[in-house]
Amino acid sequence: MFVLKNDQFIRRNEATIDIEDRGHQFGDGVYEVFRLYNGNIFMLSEHLDRLVYSLTELKIPYDISKKALKNQLHELINKNGVKDGGIYLQITRGVAPRSHPFPQDVHPQLIAYTIPVSRPTEAQENGVNTTLVEDLRWGRCDIKSLNLLWNIMAKQQAKEHGYFESILYRSEQHITEGSSSNFFGVKEGVVITHPANRFILNGITRIAIKQICSELHIPFKEQILTLNDLQQLDEAFLSSTTLEVVPVTSIDDIQVNGGAIGDITKQILEQFILKTKS
Structure with a gap:
Protein backbone atom coordinates (compact mmCIF):
# COMPACT_ATOMS: atom_id res chain seq x y z
CA MET A 1 0.00 0.00 0.00
CA PHE A 2 1.29 3.46 -0.94
CA VAL A 3 1.03 6.54 1.28
CA LEU A 4 1.42 10.13 0.18
CA LYS A 5 3.85 11.87 2.54
CA ASN A 6 4.37 15.47 1.54
CA ASP A 7 5.30 15.19 -2.15
CA GLN A 8 6.42 11.56 -2.16
CA PHE A 9 4.69 8.21 -2.49
CA ILE A 10 6.16 5.71 -0.06
CA ARG A 11 5.20 2.34 1.39
CA ARG A 12 2.98 2.48 4.46
CA ASN A 13 5.59 0.86 6.74
CA GLU A 14 7.97 3.71 5.81
CA ALA A 15 5.47 6.47 6.69
CA THR A 16 6.85 7.58 10.05
CA ILE A 17 5.93 10.73 11.99
CA ASP A 18 8.47 12.77 13.95
CA ILE A 19 7.89 12.80 17.73
CA GLU A 20 7.97 16.61 17.64
CA ASP A 21 5.33 16.94 14.94
CA ARG A 22 2.88 19.53 16.28
CA GLY A 23 -0.05 17.41 15.16
CA HIS A 24 1.23 14.67 17.47
CA GLN A 25 1.90 16.99 20.40
CA PHE A 26 -0.81 19.65 20.14
CA GLY A 27 -3.36 18.37 17.62
CA ASP A 28 -2.10 21.35 15.61
CA GLY A 29 -3.42 20.36 12.22
CA VAL A 30 -6.43 19.69 10.03
CA TYR A 31 -7.85 16.71 8.17
CA GLU A 32 -10.33 15.57 5.55
CA VAL A 33 -11.96 12.23 4.73
CA PHE A 34 -12.84 11.77 1.07
CA ARG A 35 -15.23 9.13 -0.30
CA LEU A 36 -14.43 7.20 -3.46
CA TYR A 37 -17.09 5.79 -5.76
CA ASN A 38 -15.93 3.83 -8.80
CA GLY A 39 -12.49 5.41 -8.56
CA ASN A 40 -13.81 8.99 -8.39
CA ILE A 41 -13.49 11.31 -5.40
CA PHE A 42 -17.00 12.45 -4.46
CA MET A 43 -17.38 16.25 -4.19
CA LEU A 44 -13.62 16.76 -4.34
CA SER A 45 -13.84 20.53 -4.93
CA GLU A 46 -16.02 21.02 -1.85
CA HIS A 47 -13.62 18.97 0.27
CA LEU A 48 -10.63 20.98 -0.93
CA ASP A 49 -12.48 24.26 -0.33
CA ARG A 50 -13.12 23.21 3.27
CA LEU A 51 -9.51 22.07 3.66
CA VAL A 52 -8.30 25.50 2.52
CA TYR A 53 -10.73 27.15 4.95
CA SER A 54 -9.44 25.07 7.89
CA LEU A 55 -5.81 25.73 6.97
CA THR A 56 -6.50 29.45 6.66
CA GLU A 57 -8.33 29.67 10.00
CA LEU A 58 -5.43 27.93 11.77
CA LYS A 59 -2.84 29.95 9.80
CA ILE A 60 -1.08 26.86 8.50
CA PRO A 61 0.83 27.97 5.37
CA TYR A 62 0.08 25.13 2.97
CA ASP A 63 -0.85 26.04 -0.62
CA ILE A 64 -2.77 23.07 -2.02
CA SER A 65 -2.70 24.52 -5.55
CA LYS A 66 1.07 24.95 -5.55
CA LYS A 67 1.43 21.41 -4.21
CA ALA A 68 -0.90 20.06 -6.94
CA LEU A 69 -2.78 18.16 -4.24
CA LYS A 70 -5.73 17.25 -6.45
CA ASN A 71 -3.45 15.41 -8.91
CA GLN A 72 -1.57 13.73 -6.07
CA LEU A 73 -4.79 12.33 -4.60
CA HIS A 74 -5.76 10.83 -7.96
CA GLU A 75 -2.29 9.33 -8.28
CA LEU A 76 -2.64 7.85 -4.78
CA ILE A 77 -5.88 6.15 -5.84
CA ASN A 78 -4.27 4.74 -8.98
CA LYS A 79 -1.17 3.50 -7.17
CA ASN A 80 -3.32 1.60 -4.66
CA GLY A 81 -5.83 0.37 -7.24
CA VAL A 82 -8.81 1.54 -5.17
CA LYS A 83 -12.25 1.85 -6.77
CA ASP A 84 -14.56 2.07 -3.76
CA GLY A 85 -13.45 3.32 -0.36
CA GLY A 86 -11.99 6.50 1.05
CA ILE A 87 -8.93 8.66 1.62
CA TYR A 88 -7.79 10.03 4.96
CA LEU A 89 -5.64 13.16 4.70
CA GLN A 90 -4.12 15.34 7.38
CA ILE A 91 -1.85 18.37 7.32
CA THR A 92 -0.04 19.48 10.48
CA ARG A 93 1.80 22.72 11.10
CA GLY A 94 5.07 20.80 11.05
CA VAL A 95 7.98 19.62 13.18
CA ALA A 96 9.49 21.95 15.79
CA PRO A 97 10.72 21.88 19.41
CA ARG A 98 7.69 21.77 21.71
CA SER A 99 6.48 25.30 22.44
CA HIS A 100 2.95 26.69 22.36
CA PRO A 101 3.42 29.69 20.00
CA PHE A 102 3.61 29.07 16.26
CA PRO A 103 7.22 28.20 15.37
CA GLN A 104 9.18 30.10 12.72
CA ASP A 105 10.54 28.46 9.56
CA VAL A 106 8.45 25.32 9.98
CA HIS A 107 7.24 23.18 7.09
CA PRO A 108 3.70 21.72 7.13
CA GLN A 109 3.55 17.93 6.99
CA LEU A 110 1.01 16.05 4.87
CA ILE A 111 -0.01 12.41 5.13
CA ALA A 112 -2.70 10.81 2.95
CA TYR A 113 -3.67 7.18 2.51
CA THR A 114 -6.58 5.10 1.26
CA ILE A 115 -8.97 3.48 3.75
CA PRO A 116 -11.70 0.84 3.40
CA VAL A 117 -15.21 2.34 3.41
CA SER A 118 -18.43 0.67 2.30
CA ARG A 119 -22.02 1.83 2.11
CA PRO A 120 -23.74 1.28 5.52
Missing part, protein backbone atom coordinates in the same frame (compact mmCIF):
# COMPACT_ATOMS: atom_id res chain seq x y z
CA THR A 121 -26.63 -0.59 3.94
CA GLU A 122 -28.11 -2.12 7.09
CA ALA A 123 -28.23 1.22 8.92
CA GLN A 124 -29.76 2.90 5.86
CA GLU A 125 -32.44 0.22 5.48
CA ASN A 126 -33.36 -0.16 9.17
CA GLY A 127 -32.42 3.17 10.76
CA VAL A 128 -30.39 3.72 13.93
CA ASN A 129 -30.88 4.57 17.58
CA THR A 130 -29.21 7.63 19.11
CA THR A 131 -28.67 9.21 22.50
CA LEU A 132 -28.35 12.79 23.70
CA VAL A 133 -24.98 13.99 25.05
CA GLU A 134 -24.04 17.51 26.10
CA ASP A 135 -21.80 19.26 23.57
CA LEU A 136 -18.63 20.22 25.47
CA ARG A 137 -16.39 20.77 22.44
CA TRP A 138 -14.43 23.96 21.82
CA GLY A 139 -16.13 26.89 20.10
CA ARG A 140 -14.67 26.46 16.59
CA CYS A 141 -16.30 23.27 15.38
CA ASP A 142 -16.37 24.78 11.87
CA ILE A 143 -12.63 24.05 11.59
CA LYS A 144 -11.96 20.41 10.74
CA SER A 145 -9.05 20.18 13.17
CA LEU A 146 -7.34 17.14 14.66
CA ASN A 147 -8.80 17.97 18.08
CA LEU A 148 -11.57 15.39 18.42
CA LEU A 149 -11.32 14.33 22.05
CA TRP A 150 -14.89 15.21 23.07
CA ASN A 151 -16.20 13.74 19.82
CA ILE A 152 -14.67 10.36 20.60
CA MET A 153 -15.79 10.51 24.23
CA ALA A 154 -19.37 11.15 23.09
CA LYS A 155 -19.11 8.36 20.51
CA GLN A 156 -17.77 5.98 23.16
CA GLN A 157 -20.60 6.90 25.53
CA ALA A 158 -23.09 6.01 22.81
CA LYS A 159 -21.35 2.70 22.12
CA GLU A 160 -21.17 1.71 25.79
CA HIS A 161 -24.94 2.18 26.13
CA GLY A 162 -25.87 0.38 22.92
CA TYR A 163 -26.50 3.41 20.70
CA PHE A 164 -25.29 4.04 17.16
CA GLU A 165 -24.53 7.75 17.58
CA SER A 166 -24.65 10.60 20.07
CA ILE A 167 -26.67 13.72 19.27
CA LEU A 168 -24.94 16.71 20.85
CA TYR A 169 -26.65 19.68 22.48
CA ARG A 170 -25.30 22.88 24.00
CA SER A 171 -26.11 24.01 27.55
CA GLU A 172 -28.96 26.20 26.24
CA GLN A 173 -30.54 22.95 24.92
CA HIS A 174 -29.77 23.69 21.28
CA ILE A 175 -29.12 20.60 19.15
CA THR A 176 -25.87 21.01 17.20
CA GLU A 177 -24.87 17.77 15.42
CA GLY A 178 -23.78 14.19 15.99
CA SER A 179 -20.39 13.20 17.40
CA SER A 180 -19.24 12.36 13.85
CA SER A 181 -22.21 13.42 11.75
CA ASN A 182 -24.65 16.22 10.96
CA PHE A 183 -28.20 15.94 12.32
CA PHE A 184 -31.42 16.72 10.44
CA GLY A 185 -35.02 16.82 11.57
CA VAL A 186 -38.10 16.82 9.33
CA LYS A 187 -41.26 18.61 10.41
CA GLU A 188 -44.34 19.08 8.21
CA GLY A 189 -42.33 18.38 5.08
CA VAL A 190 -39.46 20.77 5.92
CA VAL A 191 -35.90 19.53 6.44
CA ILE A 192 -34.36 21.42 9.38
CA THR A 193 -30.70 21.46 10.40
CA HIS A 194 -28.39 23.68 12.47
CA PRO A 195 -27.02 26.75 10.66
CA ALA A 196 -23.49 26.36 9.27
CA ASN A 197 -21.73 28.49 11.87
CA ARG A 198 -18.89 27.90 14.32
CA PHE A 199 -20.88 25.42 16.41
CA ILE A 200 -20.98 22.69 13.74
CA LEU A 201 -18.84 21.33 10.95
CA ASN A 202 -20.41 22.10 7.59
CA GLY A 203 -20.35 18.52 6.33
CA ILE A 204 -19.77 17.83 2.64
CA THR A 205 -22.71 15.42 2.63
CA ARG A 206 -24.70 18.15 4.39
CA ILE A 207 -23.94 20.38 1.38
CA ALA A 208 -25.05 17.59 -0.96
CA ILE A 209 -28.31 17.16 0.98
CA LYS A 210 -29.05 20.86 0.68
CA GLN A 211 -28.57 20.55 -3.10
CA ILE A 212 -30.77 17.44 -3.22
CA CYS A 213 -33.58 19.17 -1.35
CA SER A 214 -33.46 21.96 -3.91
CA GLU A 215 -33.59 19.44 -6.78
CA LEU A 216 -36.53 17.58 -5.19
CA HIS A 217 -38.33 20.81 -4.20
CA ILE A 218 -38.17 19.84 -0.53
CA PRO A 219 -38.06 22.91 1.74
CA PHE A 220 -34.71 23.16 3.55
CA LYS A 221 -34.33 25.37 6.59
CA GLU A 222 -31.16 26.16 8.57
CA GLN A 223 -32.62 26.70 12.00
CA ILE A 224 -31.74 25.72 15.56
CA LEU A 225 -33.69 22.79 16.97
CA THR A 226 -34.09 22.46 20.73
CA LEU A 227 -34.47 19.38 22.89
CA ASN A 228 -38.19 20.14 23.14
CA ASP A 229 -38.48 20.15 19.34
CA LEU A 230 -37.32 16.52 19.15
CA GLN A 231 -40.69 15.32 20.46
CA GLN A 232 -42.44 16.96 17.50
CA LEU A 233 -40.27 15.67 14.64
CA ASP A 234 -41.88 13.59 11.90
CA GLU A 235 -38.52 12.21 10.72
CA ALA A 236 -34.83 12.51 11.52
CA PHE A 237 -31.59 11.44 9.87
CA LEU A 238 -27.80 11.73 10.05
CA SER A 239 -25.25 12.44 7.36
CA SER A 240 -21.49 12.19 6.93
CA THR A 241 -18.96 11.22 4.29
CA THR A 242 -18.88 7.60 5.47
CA LEU A 243 -22.52 7.30 6.62
CA GLU A 244 -23.98 9.09 3.57
CA VAL A 245 -27.61 9.41 4.76
CA VAL A 246 -28.82 7.26 7.68
CA PRO A 247 -32.35 7.45 9.15
CA VAL A 248 -32.79 7.95 12.90
CA THR A 249 -35.57 5.84 14.42
CA SER A 250 -35.10 6.84 18.08
CA ILE A 251 -33.43 9.46 20.27
CA ASP A 252 -33.17 7.99 23.77
CA ASP A 253 -36.81 7.20 24.67
CA ILE A 254 -38.26 9.29 21.83
CA GLN A 255 -39.45 7.14 18.94
CA VAL A 256 -39.24 9.01 15.66
CA ASN A 257 -42.09 8.32 13.21
CA GLY A 258 -43.09 5.29 15.24
CA GLY A 259 -39.71 3.74 14.56
CA ALA A 260 -40.30 3.72 10.79
CA ILE A 261 -38.22 5.45 8.12
CA GLY A 262 -40.00 8.50 6.70
CA ASP A 263 -40.73 9.22 3.04
CA ILE A 264 -38.62 12.38 2.81
CA THR A 265 -35.59 10.62 4.29
CA LYS A 266 -36.06 7.82 1.76
CA GLN A 267 -36.25 10.30 -1.13
CA ILE A 268 -33.08 12.08 -0.04
CA LEU A 269 -31.19 8.82 0.42
CA GLU A 270 -32.27 7.52 -2.99
CA GLN A 271 -31.24 10.76 -4.69
CA PHE A 272 -27.93 10.78 -2.86
CA ILE A 273 -27.12 7.26 -4.05
CA LEU A 274 -27.92 8.34 -7.61
CA LYS A 275 -25.47 11.24 -7.22
CA THR A 276 -22.68 8.85 -6.24
CA LYS A 277 -23.22 6.90 -9.45
CA SER A 278 -23.14 9.90 -11.79
Whole structure:
Protein backbone atom coordinates (compact mmCIF):
# COMPACT_ATOMS: atom_id res chain seq x y z
CA MET A 1 0.00 0.00 0.00
CA PHE A 2 1.29 3.46 -0.94
CA VAL A 3 1.03 6.54 1.28
CA LEU A 4 1.42 10.13 0.18
CA LYS A 5 3.85 11.87 2.54
CA ASN A 6 4.37 15.47 1.54
CA ASP A 7 5.30 15.19 -2.15
CA GLN A 8 6.42 11.56 -2.16
CA PHE A 9 4.69 8.21 -2.49
CA ILE A 10 6.16 5.71 -0.06
CA ARG A 11 5.20 2.34 1.39
CA ARG A 12 2.98 2.48 4.46
CA ASN A 13 5.59 0.86 6.74
CA GLU A 14 7.97 3.71 5.81
CA ALA A 15 5.47 6.47 6.69
CA THR A 16 6.85 7.58 10.05
CA ILE A 17 5.93 10.73 11.99
CA ASP A 18 8.47 12.77 13.95
CA ILE A 19 7.89 12.80 17.73
CA GLU A 20 7.97 16.61 17.64
CA ASP A 21 5.33 16.94 14.94
CA ARG A 22 2.88 19.53 16.28
CA GLY A 23 -0.05 17.41 15.16
CA HIS A 24 1.23 14.67 17.47
CA GLN A 25 1.90 16.99 20.40
CA PHE A 26 -0.81 19.65 20.14
CA GLY A 27 -3.36 18.37 17.62
CA ASP A 28 -2.10 21.35 15.61
CA GLY A 29 -3.42 20.36 12.22
CA VAL A 30 -6.43 19.69 10.03
CA TYR A 31 -7.85 16.71 8.17
CA GLU A 32 -10.33 15.57 5.55
CA VAL A 33 -11.96 12.23 4.73
CA PHE A 34 -12.84 11.77 1.07
CA ARG A 35 -15.23 9.13 -0.30
CA LEU A 36 -14.43 7.20 -3.46
CA TYR A 37 -17.09 5.79 -5.76
CA ASN A 38 -15.93 3.83 -8.80
CA GLY A 39 -12.49 5.41 -8.56
CA ASN A 40 -13.81 8.99 -8.39
CA ILE A 41 -13.49 11.31 -5.40
CA PHE A 42 -17.00 12.45 -4.46
CA MET A 43 -17.38 16.25 -4.19
CA LEU A 44 -13.62 16.76 -4.34
CA SER A 45 -13.84 20.53 -4.93
CA GLU A 46 -16.02 21.02 -1.85
CA HIS A 47 -13.62 18.97 0.27
CA LEU A 48 -10.63 20.98 -0.93
CA ASP A 49 -12.48 24.26 -0.33
CA ARG A 50 -13.12 23.21 3.27
CA LEU A 51 -9.51 22.07 3.66
CA VAL A 52 -8.30 25.50 2.52
CA TYR A 53 -10.73 27.15 4.95
CA SER A 54 -9.44 25.07 7.89
CA LEU A 55 -5.81 25.73 6.97
CA THR A 56 -6.50 29.45 6.66
CA GLU A 57 -8.33 29.67 10.00
CA LEU A 58 -5.43 27.93 11.77
CA LYS A 59 -2.84 29.95 9.80
CA ILE A 60 -1.08 26.86 8.50
CA PRO A 61 0.83 27.97 5.37
CA TYR A 62 0.08 25.13 2.97
CA ASP A 63 -0.85 26.04 -0.62
CA ILE A 64 -2.77 23.07 -2.02
CA SER A 65 -2.70 24.52 -5.55
CA LYS A 66 1.07 24.95 -5.55
CA LYS A 67 1.43 21.41 -4.21
CA ALA A 68 -0.90 20.06 -6.94
CA LEU A 69 -2.78 18.16 -4.24
CA LYS A 70 -5.73 17.25 -6.45
CA ASN A 71 -3.45 15.41 -8.91
CA GLN A 72 -1.57 13.73 -6.07
CA LEU A 73 -4.79 12.33 -4.60
CA HIS A 74 -5.76 10.83 -7.96
CA GLU A 75 -2.29 9.33 -8.28
CA LEU A 76 -2.64 7.85 -4.78
CA ILE A 77 -5.88 6.15 -5.84
CA ASN A 78 -4.27 4.74 -8.98
CA LYS A 79 -1.17 3.50 -7.17
CA ASN A 80 -3.32 1.60 -4.66
CA GLY A 81 -5.83 0.37 -7.24
CA VAL A 82 -8.81 1.54 -5.17
CA LYS A 83 -12.25 1.85 -6.77
CA ASP A 84 -14.56 2.07 -3.76
CA GLY A 85 -13.45 3.32 -0.36
CA GLY A 86 -11.99 6.50 1.05
CA ILE A 87 -8.93 8.66 1.62
CA TYR A 88 -7.79 10.03 4.96
CA LEU A 89 -5.64 13.16 4.70
CA GLN A 90 -4.12 15.34 7.38
CA ILE A 91 -1.85 18.37 7.32
CA THR A 92 -0.04 19.48 10.48
CA ARG A 93 1.80 22.72 11.10
CA GLY A 94 5.07 20.80 11.05
CA VAL A 95 7.98 19.62 13.18
CA ALA A 96 9.49 21.95 15.79
CA PRO A 97 10.72 21.88 19.41
CA ARG A 98 7.69 21.77 21.71
CA SER A 99 6.48 25.30 22.44
CA HIS A 100 2.95 26.69 22.36
CA PRO A 101 3.42 29.69 20.00
CA PHE A 102 3.61 29.07 16.26
CA PRO A 103 7.22 28.20 15.37
CA GLN A 104 9.18 30.10 12.72
CA ASP A 105 10.54 28.46 9.56
CA VAL A 106 8.45 25.32 9.98
CA HIS A 107 7.24 23.18 7.09
CA PRO A 108 3.70 21.72 7.13
CA GLN A 109 3.55 17.93 6.99
CA LEU A 110 1.01 16.05 4.87
CA ILE A 111 -0.01 12.41 5.13
CA ALA A 112 -2.70 10.81 2.95
CA TYR A 113 -3.67 7.18 2.51
CA THR A 114 -6.58 5.10 1.26
CA ILE A 115 -8.97 3.48 3.75
CA PRO A 116 -11.70 0.84 3.40
CA VAL A 117 -15.21 2.34 3.41
CA SER A 118 -18.43 0.67 2.30
CA ARG A 119 -22.02 1.83 2.11
CA PRO A 120 -23.74 1.28 5.52
CA THR A 121 -26.63 -0.59 3.94
CA GLU A 122 -28.11 -2.12 7.09
CA ALA A 123 -28.23 1.22 8.92
CA GLN A 124 -29.76 2.90 5.86
CA GLU A 125 -32.44 0.22 5.48
CA ASN A 126 -33.36 -0.16 9.17
CA GLY A 127 -32.42 3.17 10.76
CA VAL A 128 -30.39 3.72 13.93
CA ASN A 129 -30.88 4.57 17.58
CA THR A 130 -29.21 7.63 19.11
CA THR A 131 -28.67 9.21 22.50
CA LEU A 132 -28.35 12.79 23.70
CA VAL A 133 -24.98 13.99 25.05
CA GLU A 134 -24.04 17.51 26.10
CA ASP A 135 -21.80 19.26 23.57
CA LEU A 136 -18.63 20.22 25.47
CA ARG A 137 -16.39 20.77 22.44
CA TRP A 138 -14.43 23.96 21.82
CA GLY A 139 -16.13 26.89 20.10
CA ARG A 140 -14.67 26.46 16.59
CA CYS A 141 -16.30 23.27 15.38
CA ASP A 142 -16.37 24.78 11.87
CA ILE A 143 -12.63 24.05 11.59
CA LYS A 144 -11.96 20.41 10.74
CA SER A 145 -9.05 20.18 13.17
CA LEU A 146 -7.34 17.14 14.66
CA ASN A 147 -8.80 17.97 18.08
CA LEU A 148 -11.57 15.39 18.42
CA LEU A 149 -11.32 14.33 22.05
CA TRP A 150 -14.89 15.21 23.07
CA ASN A 151 -16.20 13.74 19.82
CA ILE A 152 -14.67 10.36 20.60
CA MET A 153 -15.79 10.51 24.23
CA ALA A 154 -19.37 11.15 23.09
CA LYS A 155 -19.11 8.36 20.51
CA GLN A 156 -17.77 5.98 23.16
CA GLN A 157 -20.60 6.90 25.53
CA ALA A 158 -23.09 6.01 22.81
CA LYS A 159 -21.35 2.70 22.12
CA GLU A 160 -21.17 1.71 25.79
CA HIS A 161 -24.94 2.18 26.13
CA GLY A 162 -25.87 0.38 22.92
CA TYR A 163 -26.50 3.41 20.70
CA PHE A 164 -25.29 4.04 17.16
CA GLU A 165 -24.53 7.75 17.58
CA SER A 166 -24.65 10.60 20.07
CA ILE A 167 -26.67 13.72 19.27
CA LEU A 168 -24.94 16.71 20.85
CA TYR A 169 -26.65 19.68 22.48
CA ARG A 170 -25.30 22.88 24.00
CA SER A 171 -26.11 24.01 27.55
CA GLU A 172 -28.96 26.20 26.24
CA GLN A 173 -30.54 22.95 24.92
CA HIS A 174 -29.77 23.69 21.28
CA ILE A 175 -29.12 20.60 19.15
CA THR A 176 -25.87 21.01 17.20
CA GLU A 177 -24.87 17.77 15.42
CA GLY A 178 -23.78 14.19 15.99
CA SER A 179 -20.39 13.20 17.40
CA SER A 180 -19.24 12.36 13.85
CA SER A 181 -22.21 13.42 11.75
CA ASN A 182 -24.65 16.22 10.96
CA PHE A 183 -28.20 15.94 12.32
CA PHE A 184 -31.42 16.72 10.44
CA GLY A 185 -35.02 16.82 11.57
CA VAL A 186 -38.10 16.82 9.33
CA LYS A 187 -41.26 18.61 10.41
CA GLU A 188 -44.34 19.08 8.21
CA GLY A 189 -42.33 18.38 5.08
CA VAL A 190 -39.46 20.77 5.92
CA VAL A 191 -35.90 19.53 6.44
CA ILE A 192 -34.36 21.42 9.38
CA THR A 193 -30.70 21.46 10.40
CA HIS A 194 -28.39 23.68 12.47
CA PRO A 195 -27.02 26.75 10.66
CA ALA A 196 -23.49 26.36 9.27
CA ASN A 197 -21.73 28.49 11.87
CA ARG A 198 -18.89 27.90 14.32
CA PHE A 199 -20.88 25.42 16.41
CA ILE A 200 -20.98 22.69 13.74
CA LEU A 201 -18.84 21.33 10.95
CA ASN A 202 -20.41 22.10 7.59
CA GLY A 203 -20.35 18.52 6.33
CA ILE A 204 -19.77 17.83 2.64
CA THR A 205 -22.71 15.42 2.63
CA ARG A 206 -24.70 18.15 4.39
CA ILE A 207 -23.94 20.38 1.38
CA ALA A 208 -25.05 17.59 -0.96
CA ILE A 209 -28.31 17.16 0.98
CA LYS A 210 -29.05 20.86 0.68
CA GLN A 211 -28.57 20.55 -3.10
CA ILE A 212 -30.77 17.44 -3.22
CA CYS A 213 -33.58 19.17 -1.35
CA SER A 214 -33.46 21.96 -3.91
CA GLU A 215 -33.59 19.44 -6.78
CA LEU A 216 -36.53 17.58 -5.19
CA HIS A 217 -38.33 20.81 -4.20
CA ILE A 218 -38.17 19.84 -0.53
CA PRO A 219 -38.06 22.91 1.74
CA PHE A 220 -34.71 23.16 3.55
CA LYS A 221 -34.33 25.37 6.59
CA GLU A 222 -31.16 26.16 8.57
CA GLN A 223 -32.62 26.70 12.00
CA ILE A 224 -31.74 25.72 15.56
CA LEU A 225 -33.69 22.79 16.97
CA THR A 226 -34.09 22.46 20.73
CA LEU A 227 -34.47 19.38 22.89
CA ASN A 228 -38.19 20.14 23.14
CA ASP A 229 -38.48 20.15 19.34
CA LEU A 230 -37.32 16.52 19.15
CA GLN A 231 -40.69 15.32 20.46
CA GLN A 232 -42.44 16.96 17.50
CA LEU A 233 -40.27 15.67 14.64
CA ASP A 234 -41.88 13.59 11.90
CA GLU A 235 -38.52 12.21 10.72
CA ALA A 236 -34.83 12.51 11.52
CA PHE A 237 -31.59 11.44 9.87
CA LEU A 238 -27.80 11.73 10.05
CA SER A 239 -25.25 12.44 7.36
CA SER A 240 -21.49 12.19 6.93
CA THR A 241 -18.96 11.22 4.29
CA THR A 242 -18.88 7.60 5.47
CA LEU A 243 -22.52 7.30 6.62
CA GLU A 244 -23.98 9.09 3.57
CA VAL A 245 -27.61 9.41 4.76
CA VAL A 246 -28.82 7.26 7.68
CA PRO A 247 -32.35 7.45 9.15
CA VAL A 248 -32.79 7.95 12.90
CA THR A 249 -35.57 5.84 14.42
CA SER A 250 -35.10 6.84 18.08
CA ILE A 251 -33.43 9.46 20.27
CA ASP A 252 -33.17 7.99 23.77
CA ASP A 253 -36.81 7.20 24.67
CA ILE A 254 -38.26 9.29 21.83
CA GLN A 255 -39.45 7.14 18.94
CA VAL A 256 -39.24 9.01 15.66
CA ASN A 257 -42.09 8.32 13.21
CA GLY A 258 -43.09 5.29 15.24
CA GLY A 259 -39.71 3.74 14.56
CA ALA A 260 -40.30 3.72 10.79
CA ILE A 261 -38.22 5.45 8.12
CA GLY A 262 -40.00 8.50 6.70
CA ASP A 263 -40.73 9.22 3.04
CA ILE A 264 -38.62 12.38 2.81
CA THR A 265 -35.59 10.62 4.29
CA LYS A 266 -36.06 7.82 1.76
CA GLN A 267 -36.25 10.30 -1.13
CA ILE A 268 -33.08 12.08 -0.04
CA LEU A 269 -31.19 8.82 0.42
CA GLU A 270 -32.27 7.52 -2.99
CA GLN A 271 -31.24 10.76 -4.69
CA PHE A 272 -27.93 10.78 -2.86
CA ILE A 273 -27.12 7.26 -4.05
CA LEU A 274 -27.92 8.34 -7.61
CA LYS A 275 -25.47 11.24 -7.22
CA THR A 276 -22.68 8.85 -6.24
CA LYS A 277 -23.22 6.90 -9.45
CA SER A 278 -23.14 9.90 -11.79
